[in-house]
Amino acid sequence: AAGVIQSPRHLIKEKRETATLKCYPIPRHDTVYWYQQGPGQDPQFLISFYEKMQSDKGSIPDRFSAQQFSDYHSELNMSSLELGDSALYFCASSLGPMNTEAFFGQGTRLTVV
């Protein structure tokens, strides 16, 4: 079965640079979530989209923005990168935004140097 696809898998950026992470949800899934996971930490919710509209917002810095496109894929844009942004970034998708099974991608490991 098709899973959530994230790209790139690894990304190295310098401080103050920008980065764009992409997420392709499971076919027919209309809801996308972004999570950030630091080393040894639990995933922290950043932002979610349902039917191309932002549905919820968590601890996402103002330097980050995201959107969901007409084909339901989503992009997380990160600007003015800081060392503390180094983490695993996961995208998850579900069918509907209300308490349905959410399936995670393999993540993008972002390293800011």
Place this chain on the structure above:
Amino acid sequence: GENVEQHPSTLSVQEGDSAVIKCTYSDSASNYFPWYKQELGKGPQLIIDIRSNVGEKKDQRIAVTLNKTAKHFSLHITETQPEDSAVYFCAASGGYGGSQGNLIFGKGTKLSVKP
């Protein structure tokens, strides 16, 4: 907002033994409780979930129980195998404060199954 506590943080068992991981949540409106298994360098994998209208759910060697009154839910793994070794996260969603679909995770339990 919702807060999820998970215990223990590490758990070591012998192959074939059972493992139990416990979580409590704070928001009585939360109504969906999934469990994820995360192996090193991989994304969290949904292994079982339970909704607030159900007290127990079982899938082969894994089971989850929910006590809404106590705001407590647990993961039970029987006949553990070395491949069960991973970090397990409990989560909750559906509560007030905007967490309609997004998951609030516990801090995780690192399970080690010794052959």
